[in-house]
């Protein structure tokens with residue numbers, strides 16, 4: 001319409017008029033143009049009639065007169081009918097069938113089938129490689145590196161393997177890289193370097209945020225995931241899940257109307273169904289009350305009894321300590337310690353937490369005497385009515401500066417003269433976790449020494465065939481985060 005108006009303004013002469021007329025007729029196949037031009041014709045008709053009426057000439061045409069809007073109505077009708085016919089053809093799959101026939105004639109389908117077969121072969125070969133886990137091993141990660149942005153690695157040099165029937169914990173502060181490792185394991189992200197091997201038929205994943213369809217009811221959700229996991233007898237499975245997780249009162253409630261805790265329970269329940277050898281659980285007990293948490297613990301126990309491997313993250317250190325046979329502590333995407341909770345405790349623990357109940361004045365005196373009598377006392381924390389500190393003790397028969405437990409009692413009796421009472425307790429795993437992070441920080445494994453660390457890590461990387469397992473030096477690197485020599 002704009003083009004025609006411009007031609008009307010700038011063009012002067014019969015040639016321009018012919019162009020304008022031809023375009024006007026041609027554009028009638030566009031319904032918007034037909035409608036707009038129709039309104040323009042009505043306005044022109046009205047204004048011309050007003051002018052001629054002054055000279056007593058009646059030139060007004062009725063809007064339905066065929067020479068005023070006839071071609072617009074005809075164009076709109078024909079376009080409408082054509083659109084209707086095309087719609088019917090699409091709905092009846094006629095066009096698809098026609099295209100298939102043409103494809104067959106042109107032999108495209110045959111070539112596509114060949115491509116599919118090639119792809120299938122590739123996937124088969126990949127799955128043979130992917131299932132290269134040792135006997136009893138459910139999942140293995142080798143030398144994983146991933147950078148979200150150039151030069152900053154969210155995951156660095158991560159190795160671990162999890163056996164069937166074992167619960168493996170990933171511990172780390174916020175942003176340590178736990179969820180990123182899970183995304184690598186599930187294939188949501190491709191590692192820049194490294195390989196992941198897992199036992200078929202694959203991995204179940206309970207992500208940090210509940211991925212359930214909000215419009216499905218609880219029952220529909222359980223049935224859907226059950227079918228997805230290949231469970232044949234869905235009714236007993238549904239009953240079992242509803243009863244185990246106490247979800248029966250909400251069986252017809254849509255997921256979007258469930259409480260946060262119930263939604264989490266449902267996510268955990270549908271993750272654990274099926275028979276995948278590995279189950280990844282990213283903070284499964286977040287938003288849950290203590291009773292519900294126990295249900296999840298029981299579920300994890302059952303998974304382990306069924307010889308499935310569980311990889312678990314949680315911000316509850318005690319939860320990890322009690323559920324996991326082995327724990328990896330992550331800091332800035334790197335595993336800084338990995339062992340059983342007991343071994344980590346004995347290696348980084350051996351600490352006792354001492355609380356002396358006294359006022360601020362006595363606390364000042366006590367601090368002075370502690371620095372003389374107990375130089376190993378650390379992390380002194382002053383509160384209104386107590387002073388707390390950590391002290392490492394040595395086990396009988398071992399050598400070192402740390403006191404024996406009996407010696408510690410004797411020292412405390414001597415220094416706590418004006419103290420109402422004191423209490424002594426063995427450090428919890430939380431403290432061990434903090435100590436591991438602290439010691440890695442003081443050893444320089446933080447962002448400040450990143451380059452040095454990366455160089456050290458490169459030295460540690462295994463020399464493997466570049467085609468199978470990569471290193472920063474030789475392996476394949478996605479997204480061009482690092483230059484490679486090969």
Ligand SMILES: Nc1ncnc2c1ncn2[C@@H]1O[C@H](COP(=O)(O)OP(=O)(O)OP(=O)(O)O)[C@@H](O)[C@H]1O
Pocket residue numbers: 148149154172173174175176177178179180181208
């Ligand atoms: N999509 C993204 N784009 C860029 N950076 C990201 C992205 N996702 C995560 N990161 C960064 O990667 C690092 C690791 O994040 P990740 O979510 O794996 O940590 P996390 O240990 O799971 O943390 P949390 O305990 O809080 O869940 C963080 O520094 C984070 O900011």
